[in-house]
Structure formats: structure tokens, C-alpha cells
Amino acid sequence: MMRLWRRLGLGALSIVLLALLWEAYKAVGPAGGVDMAGLQLLPRTTDLAMPHIADMVIRALEPVNSSAGSAPVWIAVLLAGVSSLGTASVGLLIGSVIGVLLALLMQRFRLAESAVLPWLVLSQTVPLIALAPLIVSWGGRVQIGAFEWERWMSVAVIAAYLAFFPMAVGALRGLQSPDAIHTELMRSYAAGWWKSLLYLRLPASVPFLLPALRLGAASAIIGTVVAEVSTGAKGGIGRLIIEYAQSGSSDPAKAYAPIAVAVVMGLIAAGVVAALGLLLPRYRRNEISA
């Protein structure tokens, strides 16, 4: 418990330090920034390029725009963050299921590993920006009875596309992690593939699955935000990031609120995975004693 508080404290301290660095550079740095041979090395320090932290906070407390009944910025971005987090969770869930199934397939059949793994690696080299509009246009054609494909579902699919890869690789390494002595023990008990999976391979995978899940969650969030930006899906944090950035020249402090929320989303995801790890201590004994 003490360690948890220490880590939280250190995390808070690092945020304070970052804020201090920002303000310090803004105070002493040249207004035009630092450039060398035409290359911009350090940013401009004008209020337009680098608003004061305090201004960002104040702006977040004010209404989104001047129209009557407009909600404060912080509420708008928080709602958008919750919506994006939901989409990312759906994406992570789909990605995890697919990733673990692929890993099981590759563990079960050697041939599948050599046939499938290169494609998985290749799949991650396709640029997300190129993929997003494609998936949206495919989704647009899906209509089964009363079910209608919505924009956020395309976003979730894109998130899943990024999240499944670390899950598949992590799960495969975990499933293959048991030593020969353990697999031979299972063989001596005449335990088939399914029982070996339940009693040996899955429990042995936990120390590999947790970091994979952390990576997968981060990928799902990045995928969600980028997909929202590139498809313009409404309601998500990605949409607000572009919307607020467009008002940048007149309202520079506003753009930082959705960015802060995106960071918080990542922290929440990491926190949930860490909490999950705390629930499974017996499967992490190797990790702890090592």
C-alpha cells in the first residue's frame, strides 16, 4: 500500500514538474523560439503558441462558446472522454478476444504460427490514417434488419485492429512459456490440450497477458482518438481535439482541455490493468520473487 501511495505521489510530482518547466521556458525563452539553420528547435513562447497553464485551467471552466446555455469546456471534454473510453473499451474487448484466439491457434498448430504470425506483423505496418476511411465506408454498407452500423462502431473496429496485435503476441509468448518439465508432467498425466491449457498454459500466461493488456489498452485509446480525428466521428474526444484546435488562433487555451482528457484516459486504462494485476497475485509469484 505504501508503495502505491509513493508511486501516485511521484506521478503527481512529475506533472507539477512538467508544468513548472512549461512556465519557466515560457518566461525565459525568446518569443520567436529557437531555430538553427532554419530548423525550429524550440517552440515560440507567445501566448498563442504556449498559453499559461492558469489560462488553460480558466478556459476549461468557462462555457464552450458564447451561445446561451453552452456547457463549460471541462464538462464537454469529460463527456467526450467517457464516450471515447467506452468506444476504446469495446475495441479492446474485441481485440483481446481475437488476439487470444489467434494465439491459441498459433500455440495449438505450429504450422499456424509460421503461417499467421508474419501477417499479423504486416497488419500493423498499414498506416491507420489510410485504413480509417476504408473501414468507415465498409461499415456504411452494413445494414442487417433493424441493426444499423454507426460511425462509432467503425472507430471501435479500428481500435480493435491496433489492440489485437500486442494481445496476440503477448498471449502467444505466455502460452508457450511453460518449461519442458511442466509440459512433460502434463503429458505424464495424459492431460489433453484442453486440460493442459486450463491447468498450465493459461495460468502461466498471466504475467505475459497483463503487460500485453496494458499495451493493448494504450493502443486501443490511441486508435480510438486517431480514428475519431480522421473519420470525424461525433461525440468523441478526437472530434473535440480538431474542433478546438481550429479555434486556436482566437482561443489558444481551449485546445489543451481535450488533450488533457486524452492523457487522463490513458492513465485510467493503465490504472485498471494495474488493479487487475493486484487481483491475480498468485499467478504473478514468479514475477514477484524474480
Added chain:
Amino acid sequence: MSIPAPSSASAVDVRGVSRVFRTGKGQSVTALDDVSLTVAAGQFVSLIGPSGCGKSTLLRLIADLDTPTGGEIHVFGKTARQARLNQAYGIAFQSAGLLPWRTVAANIELPLHLHNVPRARRAERVRELIELVGLADFAASFPDQLSGGMQQRVAIARSLAESPGLLLMDEPFGALDEMTRERMQAELVRISAETGAAVVFVTHSIPEAVFLSDRVVVMSPRPGRIRAIVDVSLGEVRGELLREEAGFFAAVTEVREALHLDQAAPARGMDLR
């Protein structure tokens, strides 16, 4: 055809078994060459010999964890594979191989769990076995909280869980201190006598082999062969006093001479404890 059916009276029947490992680039290692050995039901047989003479390989073949390149192996009249599927043997390796996420009790319970033994019977059996290996206070501990010797005792209890008719043990006491080792040896003699289980026991220690066994199989390396089989026959009752008897020393000397037939110095990898 001409080979008579193996009698079901023998626990292990190894006939003309060879195991050649291909080590790549056309090279190969003959780990076992034309080895024949019969272990009667209830008999205690030790395998002894210098490092690399194929003791573990022979044990693994009997356990059907590996397949011979020549010859046949029968366990209780069935093929080694069928015997494994029927759970005819319990096995303990040189290292304990406990599952780190299971407690001591749950590790011993593992084979019973895998074979759907009812919960109440499982609990009862685990209690007995945990008593037997003297770890009653550690039932709820995890393997990483135990010493190496304690882990090995858990592994031995696990191999006994289903009261098998055949025990296969590959240097199970190698990690134990001398005192625990002698206690476990006495326990093992008692268990095999009580349960009537046959035991194939790999060891590097001549006194250990002699103390435990009805017969000591002396092997030689490259290619792995059986050099001699020493009948110990020191009687049914093997108390601690046996270790001081003349017959004991005579058998130790006989095994030692069989081991060192072709050399004056003790073979490498041999432990003369």
C-alpha cells in the same frame, strides 16, 4: 510373432531398446544401445552409471515421454503409451517442477484434480501425503516459500498421489541434505513395500542405490548399455541398521567394481557418497 506376449507379472519390460538422437548435420548420439531389462511388480530397481550413460533417457522411454528408435517397452503388459494413458505410473524428476501459482496442497492435488477425483477424496489423500513428507505446516505455502529440498518432497508426494503401481524417479533426492535424504530413503522403502509399487530409481549414489534396491543396474556410456546387474537381496526389512551391515558393504563394493571395470579412477560424474 516369435516374441511371447510380455507377462503381466512384470511392471516394466524393456526389450532390445535403442535410442539414437539425431543432432543435425548427419551426426547422431547413441544414448541407448540394445538395452533389455525386466522389473517385476513390486521390485525396486536402481539405475546407476556415469553422467550421460542414458539413465534419464531410459526412464523417459518407460514413461512414454520419448519414443525408442528400436525395440519395445511394455509396462504392466501394455505398451508404454497405453500405460501412460492409463496412469500406470507416477513420476518425479530431478527438479521439483511445481506449479508456482499452486499451494503445496494444490500441487500435490494436481493429478487427482486433472483426473476428476471427487473433492472429499482429494482432500483426504492430500492430507495423508502431506503428513508422509512431513510438510503439514506448509500446506498453504507457495513453492517459492519453500527450500529446494522441501519442494522436492512435494514433488515426491505428488508422484505418489494416485498410488501408482510403478514409480519412476530421476535423482529425486539429489537436492536434499544428507539427513533428509536418508529419511526420505527410508520413507521410500516403506512406501514401496506398503503399496507394493515397483520403482525405477535413477541415482548417482552407490550407497543410496544399494540401500534402496532389490537390484542395481549398472550402466556404461557411449553407447549407453547395461554393464551389470547386481542383486542386492538384503531382505525385506530395511532399517537404519542395514547401513552398517556386512552385506550392505559387500553389495556397495560389488556395484563399485562393476562401475569401474575399465578404469582405476572413479568415473567422472560419479558421486561416491
